Amino acid sequence: MFKDKKISQYKEQISKLIVDEEIKNDILDMVSFFTHNGKVKIDGNNLYGKITHQNETDSLIINYDLFKFVFNYVESNVIFRKTINISQEYIKGGNHKITKHEKRDYRCCNNQNKISIEETEKIYNLKNNLVYDSILLKEYDYDTYPEYMKYNSSKNSENSFHLEKKWYIPNGSIIKYILGKNFMKENNKLNEKYYICEKTIS
Numbered sequence: 001m002f003k004d005k006k007i008s009q010y011k012e013q014i015s016k017l018i019v020d021e022e023i024k025n026d027i028l029d030m031v032s033f034f035t036h037n038g039k040v041k042i043d044g045n046n047l048y049g050k051i052t053h054q055n056e057t058d059s060l061i062i063n064y065d066l067f068k069f070v071f072n073y074v075e076s077n078v079i080f081r082k083t084i085n086i087s088q089e090y091i092k093g094g095n096h097k098i099t100k101h102e103k104r105d106y107r108c109c110n111n112q113n114k115i116s117i118e119e120t121e122k123i124y125n126l127k128n129n130l131v132y133d134s135i136l137l138k139e140y141d142y143d144t145y146p147e148y149m150k151y152n153s154s155k156n157s158e159n160s161f162h163l164e165k166k167w168y169i170p171n172g173s174i175i176k177y178i179l180g181k182n183f184m185k186e187n188n189k190l191n192e193k194y195y196i197c198e199k200t201i202s
Contacts, residue, residue, distance in 0.1 A: 006042050007035055014062075017069055018088060019096045019124045027062075027071055027086065034060050081105040094126040115140045134165040159183045173197060 011028055018024035031047070034040050038051030038058070049060030058075045071086035082105070088098040099121045106114040116139050123132040138161045160182040167175040176195040 007031070007040060010042055010047060014069075017064060018098070019128050020098050020122055023086060023098060023100055023120075023122075030060060030071075030073060031062075079107050081107075091123070095131070096124045096128075098122050098124070113141070129168070131168050132166065134163065136164075137162045 011031055014027055014031070015024060018027060031040070031049070034049035034051060038049055040047065040049045040060075042048075045064050047060070047062040051058040054077075056077045059073070061070075061072045063070050067090050069086075069088040071084070073082075073084040075082040081103075083101075083103050085101045086099070088096055091097050100119070102118045104114075104116040106116075117137070119134075119136040121132075121134045122130060125131050140159050160180065162180040163178070165177040169175065174195075174197040176197065178191070178193040178195075180191045181189070
């Protein structure tokens with residue numbers, strides 16, 4: 001009962017700290033998942049979680065102070081590894097910057113490999129209104145051999161990146177910037193676009 005109360009209080013503190021609702025819910029869901037499926041220890045502002053299955057261990061570490069919040073999650077087995085890193089910190093003007101980096105690494109037994117990366121960054125102002133966000137997506141398909149590495153050029157491969165940035169102006173307008181490229185498609189040029197929207201897009 002005491003442990004449940006401590007975890008409940010810790011989750012309540014996270015709810016007060018994290019400014020982005022989507023990321024906040026992801027963090028709280030992960031804490032609940034480790035609480036019900038593994039072991040969780042709280043030491044002051046630090047939380048440590050562990051789930052052991054088939055000689056593999058998934059881990060969760062959270063720590064925070066008045067100025068910064070850090071979340072680290074690792075899930076791994078013989079052919080797959082997933083890491084999530086989230087941080088939130090104060091920046092000038094009373095704003096908050098929150099970033100999320102998620103990496104999925106697939107290492108198959110037939111030399112085929114794939115890495116998928118998603119990087120998100122958001123800035124909230126003093127009134128907790130979103131003023132900037134960006135998302136960067138990267139995917140790499142490659143084969144590894146004893147003496148060399150080769151990027152996969154098949155039709156289903158995605159050796160590419162896609163970047164999208166948005167600036168939210170106080171008058172309701174949005175400036176949007178898009179940059180992308182597929183490296184393995186023949187004659188594929190860098191795709192770059194700008195948009196200025198005079199009202200909020202839902």
